Amino acid sequence: MTSPDTPASSAPLAAGLNRWQLLELYYWMRLTRSLEERLVLLHRQGKVVGGLFRSLGQEADAVGSAYALEPGDILSPLIRNLGSMLVKGATPLEVLRQYMAKAQSPTAGRELNIHFNDLERGFLGQVSPLGAMVPVMAGIALHFKLTKQPRVGLVYVGDGAMSTGAFHEGINFAAVQRLPLVVVCENNGYAYSTPARLQTAAAHLTDKAIGYGIPGLRADGNDVIATYETTRVAVDRARAGGGPTLVELVTYRRKGHAEHDDQRYVPAGEIEAWGRNDPIDRYRARLTETGWACGPDLTLTDERVAAELDEALARCIDEPFPDSSTALTGVYADPLAAPAEWYRSLTPRPPHD
Amino acid sequence: MTSPDTPASSAPLAAGLNRWQLLELYYWMRLTRSLEERLVLLHRQGKVVGGLFRSLGQEADAVGSAYALEPGDILSPLIRNLGSMLVKGATPLEVLRQYMAKAQSPTAGRELNIHFNDLERGFLGQVSPLGAMVPVMAGIALHFKLTKQPRVGLVYVGDGAMSTGAFHEGINFAAVQRLPLVVVCENNGYAYSTPARLQTAAAHLTDKAIGYGIPGLRADGNDVIATYETTRVAVDRARAGGGPTLVELVTYRRKGHAEHDDQRYVPAGEIEAWGRNDPIDRYRARLTETGWACGPDLTLTDERVAAELDEALARCIDEPFPDSSTALTGVYADPLAAPAEWYRSLTPRPPHD
Amino acid sequence: MTEVTYLEAIRQGIWEEMERDPAVFLIGEDIGTLGGPFRVTEGMQAKFGAERVIDTPVSEQAIIGAAAGAAHMGHRPVCEMQFIDFIACAYDMLTNYVATARYRAGLRTPIVVRGPSGGYVRGGPFHSQNPEAAFLHTPGLKIVCPATARDAKGLIKAAIRDEDPVLFFEHKYLYRRIKEELPEGEEVLTPIGVARVAREGSTLTIVTWSAMVWKALEAAEQLEREDGIQVEVLDLRTLLPMDEAAIIASVKKTSRVLVAHEDTRTGGVAGEIIARINEHCFEWLDAPARRVCAHDVPLPYAPPLEDFVLPQTDDLVAAARWL
């Protein structure tokens, strides 16, 4: 953000964050939500090639947890972690291009939504098979340990992903090796249509930490400050050589698993109830009540977000899809491209007699 | 065992077990050890086709836990659960034939050691990939639940097998479904050469139960009575609809992973120390001190075991391997056999010019 | 007779078997109240109860392992993989446990593992796969890939009744795109292991299955229209066991053959088919059998890329003309 970090604004006000940082948290949440709202429109217009996944109501857990990382740290998101990606430097332009499968997208149109990465900026996009990123991020944390760098890895799992064998093997290995890895579970109540009680019999997801011999922490995932503070404890411990922590952020998935999901399986009133616990509304109120920010700050931020999205969208909306000629490159370092199939380069023969 | 269950001997003396049952426990442990000792000789003579796996020092945990099951219950062993198999009705003759790959072996020479099953008697032999039997036994427990039968499944895992994704997925599913499944972990200190501390950071393996929201119980695996009693609690709970329990039996693997393993990785003195904690010696002493059994009972039992093994060995030692003609049958119900490859039925042509 | 989609046909088949045989139950992720992402099991939990339509944690190994255990005891579980791509997570369970159970231990394991497979739907690399080739070399498994609504129903019913484990690969592109009149009263059953001549022809055979059958039929019509040649389209329907006799018969008739599939070429199922053609009717071939398959890359997301990587009707036409 461009607002000058003046001495006045740099005195810590809460959770060791100064006025500027507290406002930045709002900015990231707002950016996340507004970007998704743009994507919804694009989806309706048929501009989003594949599915659209929302994190409505989860912006605080995504943003607050990622905000606890330092430059050089690396996170791996799940489908609801658009906010985490943005905090780590992924741009709305990149995200829009990914969803619309543009040639200029970070994966040149090969992969969907937030499945993209930049290890320099510090994010490693996930693959679809749930749980797989836990062993992989354990490997990145292993690299930090072997090279004695004070860097931390953070991997997101859902209440559903925790049931996978990959999650178990990855977090257990990280625990045994005391790797600098933070495992953040976003407990949003559902895995697609499956409620958490059909996912595990444990009273709390943090109970799983005990089984791996690591600390478990729980926070209100709709309170961005609490999310930040709690994750920060885990990040600091990891950086200090204290090994992995399992952080449970309790939140709620207010939209369907994907745009097409009608949420028929959700008990009446549940979504509305959580709507009254909206993380952005809550934080707005808190900012103004505490005087950490004033109305104009927020309006300015909202306008800035809108402007940035207008610009990003204007920039890419009419960009082309990738050219089909790019489809075969980069499976291996060598050879540079897979061969085109024989049937694509045929001079038709005369019809058979 | 044939000894008559007279009123005198049928009064419970310990753990609800009468004189006859207490002596039977000794019988099974002795049978397990003596059978393995025979197998060692056969292995040296080259009669054992594949590897030989010992449970020396673990006879109590195998026998005591299996003894807690009722007829109709089903267990799945690990490589150290020869004793459990015997308790469930597998015979020394079958085991000898399996190791020697005899035509008459339960798998007709297709599978090794205790990889064989009889669901009527109540055992399902394992496959080699560790952890795989946990989901499978969850399925057998699911069958008991769906058909409303008061039967219980029991599956053995080692301290190593608990690190597999299959273990995690299977026990978690059983916990969520409250299936009548008992998961017995034999904590024998090592997974091949890997000490338990490199397998998990948890203080106790029973801590893993917490993560699955199920009870965990621990017992001295070298005390056959304690093993029986503890497993019994879990079995009764499962039968009563209380769902799965994780039972940790603390013991020690005094021999190598397999016969060829020189145990170079074991700290000096450790094996000897555990040798002084031998489950059979301990139980012999206890039987006589408490007067549950007298010297002659034990001598008689030892002689009986020796005689049974002599007879079993005599019966199968000279049996043939299976005939190669049986190799292709039974991959599917239909067709009955895979075709013989073309190159097996050729009339050689004259040499090429 | 009513018109039913490919998806509805599968649903009907499962429904009928659930009604017919109490040993059948369904197990998978989100198959209950949701009815699965594509609604293949819609309404089944309401009708048959949560004990026979079991929503599981996200645990493919547990789904298939538990199904196997229950099957040993007499059940006939039908497992859903939410997308067939995730069957990879249970590869050990399927190949090492399930497939070998009868041979090594005489265990009955009548399970069905079904789910949406296939591309042409902008699903990207992890929601578009065709995993036939991953299991073709696993004795003990059967592999079924229906192309029509009738076969989708007939084969799912046959798969559920089969004594051995069956992988049932549905093509999500076909779910709602194809419709067919199916008889109300009489039972639709399609034998496993028997191919179907989808179109008679004399000049050339296209051996294929699943969604590619429709592209082959389009190509055949175009070739008849434009070149006046008669293309025979053989829909294998089952890949394991493979209907070798039907392949041989067609090749002996046409002497020219294309083997087409949607999966990548190298290591794909077409190699096996061509090896068999070569072994059994080498002398009948007027030209080498050729493959029309996807390019050897993961399947990309952007339309021009996916369309380029996957084989299209035009490719079949061009290949047929060249052959």
Next chain:
Amino acid sequence: MTEVTYLEAIRQGIWEEMERDPAVFLIGEDIGTLGGPFRVTEGMQAKFGAERVIDTPVSEQAIIGAAAGAAHMGHRPVCEMQFIDFIACAYDMLTNYVATARYRAGLRTPIVVRGPSGGYVRGGPFHSQNPEAAFLHTPGLKIVCPATARDAKGLIKAAIRDEDPVLFFEHKYLYRRIKEELPEGEEVLTPIGVARVAREGSTLTIVTWSAMVWKALEAAEQLEREDGIQVEVLDLRTLLPMDEAAIIASVKKTSRVLVAHEDTRTGGVAGEIIARINEHCFEWLDAPARRVCAHDVPLPYAPPLEDFVLPQTDDLVAAARWL
């Protein structure tokens, strides 16, 4: 020059790369103090420390996943599967994550996954497998199967230096049974993707790899002795990428070809090879290319059963005479 076994050659290759490049580390079960069940990593933890020779829990997905993550950051991990059969447990990680990483996300993933494969050792169904065919249709992976001590060393070194993930299938039957003189000073490196003519011949080609190369050589000698025919033995060494040119050259020379492998026939790698021969030198063939592979069953334990199921030297001789 000193004589080294196939196993010692692999060990030397790994050792030299560990010394040469600090980015290389080893990860797997029991590879430290034990040195692995076959002692391939014997003494390495003592020499290079527990940070570069990492004993893991029994977690194949974690081993390969963690290796991939470290590789993205610049490491070159070498993963051991205690027996290659257990690679099935990491099938998703390898095919969906590792293999696609470069294509979908531009990620470097230079890992090696190695372990003992193969039968003829009374290992039974789960300690005897040859998983080539399970990965051949996975673009992004490379597959290496050395037959000689020299290639075992040369290829493990090349695999460790390769920029992409390499599956390195060692044959446990060869570990201590074959020996070869290897130069002390100079470096042994075998390029990935290049086949080797193990024996020159003119009448017939046997295309094969790994332990089967030795059976092919035995058969070739017997056929020369008894029938006076010259059999060429082509050792592919790498299956993915496949040295098509070498196969074509040999087939064009001999016009007769057997493709032999130890894995089961249906869906095995031979199908792919025969399809390629068919595509590229159909006209040169005097007879259809035939396969000599294992029977389509899980591999049984008893010696007469294992010997019957697996292809033997006599089978190659009989097949060659018939062809």
